Amino acid sequence: MSGRRVRAITRRLLQGFRRDRRTVALLFVAPIVILGLLGYLMRGSTSAPAVGIANQDSGPLGALVADTLRHSTRISTSDISATDGDAKLRDGSLVAYILFPSNFSQQAQSGSVAPEVHLEGSQPGEDSPVIQALQQSMISLASQVAGRSIRFEPSVKYLYGGASYDTLDYFGAAFVGLIVFFLVFVITIVSFLNERSQGTLERLMASPLRRGEIVLGYMLGFTVLALVQAAEVLVFALAVLRIQNHGNVFLIFGMEALMAIAAVNLGIFLSMFARSEFQAVQFIPLVIVPQVLLSGIIFPVSTEPTALQYVSDVLPLTYAVNGMRDIMVKGADLSWSALQLDAAVVAGFCILLIAAGTTTLRRRLG
Numbered sequence: 001m002s003g004r005r006v007r008a009i010t011r012r013l014l015q016g017f018r019r020d021r022r023t024v025a026l027l028f029v030a031p032i033v034i035l036g037l038l039g040y041l042m043r044g045s046t047s048a049p050a051v052g053i054a055n056q057d058s059g060p061l062g063a064l065v066a067d068t069l070r071h072s073t074r075i076s077t078s079d080i081s082a083t084d085g086d087a088k089l090r091d092g093s094l095v096a097y098i099l100f101p102s103n104f105s106q107q108a109q110s111g112s113v114a115p116e117v118h119l120e121g122s123q124p125g126e127d128s129p130v131i132q133a134l135q136q137s138m139i140s141l142a143s144q145v146a147g148r149s150i151r152f153e154p155s156v157k158y159l160y161g162g163a164s165y166d167t168l169d170y171f172g173a174a175f176v177g178l179i180v181f182f183l184v185f186v187i188t189i190v191s192f193l194n195e196r197s198q199g200t201l202e203r204l205m206a207s208p209l210r211r212g213e214i215v216l217g218y219m220l221g222f223t224v225l226a227l228v229q230a231a232e233v234l235v236f237a238l239a240v241l242r243i244q245n246h247g248n249v250f251l252i253f254g255m256e257a258l259m260a261i262a263a264v265n266l267g268i269f270l271s272m273f274a275r276s277e278f279q280a281v282q283f284i285p286l287v288i289v290p291q292v293l294l295s296g297i298i299f300p301v302s303t304e305p306t307a308l309q310y311v312s313d314v315l316p317l318t319y320a321v322n323g324m325r326d327i328m329v330k331g332a333d334l335s336w337s338a339l340q341l342d343a344a345v346v347a348g349f350c351i352l353l354i355a356a357g358t359t360t361l362r363r364r365l366g
Contacts, residue, residue, distance in 0.1 A: 049126040052080035052097030059105025068137035074129040089120040112151040121161035172243035173328040184226040188267030226260035247327035258346045265353035291317040316349040
């Protein structure tokens, strides 16, 4: 083995990287951006869920427990009417509300209390701080009822999900669409790039075909394969993994289809700016990873720092994830205005990318 020849190969490789500024930027800038984004999300996020307090107790003990909850660091509280509780859970302004019945003080004097805890239920991670804060308030209550132990038996009710709703059910609704979006994007961007590098695209451009016809034809071809994959993923998620679903299967597939079409057109558009498969794959940490972090798949958008919430609000994946969760977790149908908005934004993103891909096709080939 010749050390000189090994060094020559190493030097040639490093010189190649030096000439490829995009790769150098990916190696040294992307890790800092992604880690910085993660750190900002984790340390800048608000961890106190919004909880309503509906105190109907005419005695002093209900007011005592409610005041203890207001000073809890685990939750952020507001006083509400019991009649408004479910509406606030549905519109997302609260993740839970606690109802103290009119005879709560009498219950405490008799040694057993049963406050009602109403949970929105679609985000399991935000349920435990509510129960913990309520348990902590019971300690203050016990200190006020001298000579009697108090049995704490909250009545927990779920608007969505339920006691059997687990982490897979929560993430599964988003992952069903994300897997399709990610894989279709990778396959499309690499395949379309190969079509260009092999000269197929140039020959089509020299034919009487218009640019829009070429982009649309490729889009439909990739979309057919993407829809087959989407159906496979959906069947596996529901039949094998048994992910909870309270919505219409055809609506789920429809949202998957929109995500697949978005991924196809995003792949076609970005392939115009890559000269090799290696450069094409570089778009994953630059385009896909930030969307995964900010779209509410891992961290709820409502808990993100305010500055990042503005970014999340313009990402198409945010609306796609919201739509999937609304259908599968909340049982949304086409009459829901939120679902209509989510679907419209993703569809608009698809149209925008088709237009962008058509516009840049000749310029990038010329």
